[in-house]
Amino acid sequence: MLSEWFGTTGSALPANAPAADDISVTTCPACGYHIAVLFYDGGHQPLATLGWPRDAAAAQAMEKLPLRFVRCVDCGHVFNAAFDYTRVPYTDQPNRMFNRGARWSRFLEELRTDMLYRLPERPTVVEIGHGEGTFLEALAAARPEGRYLGFDPHGATHPHHPSVEFHRALFHPQSDLPRLKPDLLISRHVLEHLTDPLGFVQGLSFAASLAGIQPLLYLEVPCIDRALDHLRTEDFYYEHNSHFTTESFSRMLARSFTSIDALDHGYGGEVVFAFLRLKGRLEHLVHARHAKGFALLAESSRQVIMLELANLHLSGQRVAFWGGTGKCAAFLHAHQADAARFPVVVDSDPDKAGTYVPGTGQRIEFRDVLLTEPAAVIIVPTQWRARDIVEEAARAGIVYQSLLIPHNGHLVDYFTAAHPYGKPSSQTKEPALV
Numbered sequence: 136m137l138s139e140w141f142g143t144t145g146s147a148l149p150a151n152a153p154a155a156d157d158i159s160v161t162t163c164p165a166c167g168y169h170i171a172v173l174f175y176d177g178g179h180q181p182l183a184t185l186g187w188p189r190d191a192a193a194a195q196a197m198e199k200l201p202l203r204f205v206r207c208v209d210c211g212h213v214f215n216a217a218f219d220y221t222r223v224p225y226t227d228q229p230n231r232m233f234n235r236g237a238r239w240s241r242f243l244e245e246l247r248t249d250m251l252y253r254l255p256e257r258p259t260v261v262e263i264g265h266g267e268g269t270f271l272e273a274l275a276a277a278r279p280e281g282r283y284l285g286f287d288p289h290g291a292t293h294p295h296h297p298s299v300e301f302h303r304a305l306f307h308p309q310s311d312l313p314r315l316k317p318d319l320l321i322s323r324h325v326l327e328h329l330t331d332p333l334g335f336v337q338g339l340s341f342a343a344s345l346a347g348i349q350p351l352l353y354l355e356v357p358c359i360d361r362a363l364d365h366l367r368t369e370d371f372y373y374e375h376n377s378h379f380t381t382e383s384f385s386r387m388l389a390r391s392f393t394s395i396d397a398l399d400h401g402y403g404g405e406v407v408f409a410f411l412r413l414k415g416r417l418e419h420l421v422h423a424r425h426a427k428g429f430a431l432l433a434e435s436s437r438q439v440i441m442l443e444l445a446n447l448h449l450s451g452q453r454v455a456f457w458g459g460t461g462k463c464a465a466f467l468h469a470h471q472a473d474a475a476r477f478p479v480v481v482d483s484d485p486d487k488a489g490t491y492v493p494g495t496g497q498r499i500e501f502r503d504v505l506l507t508e509p510a511a512v513i514i515v516p517t518q519w520r521a522r523d524i525v526e527e528a529a530r531a532g533i534v535y536q537s538l539l540i541p542h543n544g545h546l547v548d549y550f551t552a553a554h555p556y557g558k559p560s561s562q563t564k565e566p567a568l569v
């Protein structure tokens with residue numbers, strides 16, 4: 136056993152330090168950490184389970200795909216860093232690891248008993264990835280006075296039990312959770328097939344917080360603790376790109392803001408499973424609501440400032456924008472300040488003169504052009520450096536009637552409006568009239 140050589144599962148390695156080539160910057164599917172080390176280089180192999188070659192020649196001609204399994208240094212998850220989801224033909228239900236055999240059936244029976252113990256008399260149960268649907272149907276048979284819904288784009292469509300509904304569709308947490316308010320969500324042998332299982336569980340957790348519910352969640356995945364202990368390499372083939380250890384499974388759950396009711400192993404340690412509560416976080420709701428509020432205000436601000444710009448144009452005053460790249464270009468573009476209505480854009484940087492505003496196309500001139508062709512109104516999109524620009528204009532002898540900055544959804548007068556961007560000293564405060 137490797138554990139006799141190196142200690143307990145996953146915790147010990149020989150003293151060999153990884154070489155630079157062994158280290159990848161790649162996102163761990165289980166915990167989101169970005170550093171992983173080469174764990175098993177299986178070379179190139181064809182699909183092992185979903186290719187279904189029709190004859191020997193087709194089998195031998197199958198395209199070979201890279202097996203570059205790495206291990207996350209933070210949570211110990213093992214995954215194929217060279218995996219490409221589009222190369223796997225999920226036209227049919229992905230093969231379940233186990234489906235027959237007395238010991239497997241006993242595991243499922245015990246699991247069912249455990250689930251029923253945790254459920255009310257008339258439960259609503261959702262299974263994400265129901266596959267052939269046998270687990271959900273058996274649950275419904277044991278407690279028929281409930282509602283059992285399976286969601287699986289490749290799953291069975293015709294249930295035998297009247298309490299069961301199968302949907303050949305993805306489960307959409309944001310809309311389906313508040314609509315169905317399930318007592319229990321089940322996902323068995325699905326997470327290891329997803330490119331982003333952490334995102335999947337976090338999505339469920341966030342949707343539950345938004346819906347104000349705390350459903351029970353049952354997750355089950357294959358566990359490679361024993362594969363690590365006994366140097367099993369045949370577990371690592373192309374379709375099985377993501378492998379949980381007890382540690383990486385637990386870390387994913389911890390990062391998803393769930394509280395664990397029970398975490399255990401089944402089938403001789405070959406699977407790890409957990410009953411969880413999706414508990415959500417107050418900060419998530421605060422940030423989400425703030426984001427939505429900002430988005431709504433940003434859009435109304437955009438409309439208002441576009442109207443203010445249109446009115447400025449109609450007033451016939453000569454308008455100049457001070458700044459034509461970066462944030463200034465973003466402002467001009469967002470507010471559709473086109474070159475036909477607003478041809479004058481100047482910059483403090485002589486090196487930018489002669490270049491053009493990305494998107495809107497005004498030719499950028501050095502600010503001194505305003506000495507010979509003054510503008511009545513100067514707009515400074517970068518309000519945070521307006522004070523420097525006001526002082527610069529004064530030093531250069533540039534005159535204007537008003538200087539506007541965008542602030543709280545409007546164009547406001549820099550000199551008279553209340554804003555946090557400072558005011559120039561008294562020598563430069565009064566703009567000269569054009």
Ligand SMILES: [Zn+2]
Binds near residue numbers: 164167207209210212
């Ligand atoms: Zn990780």
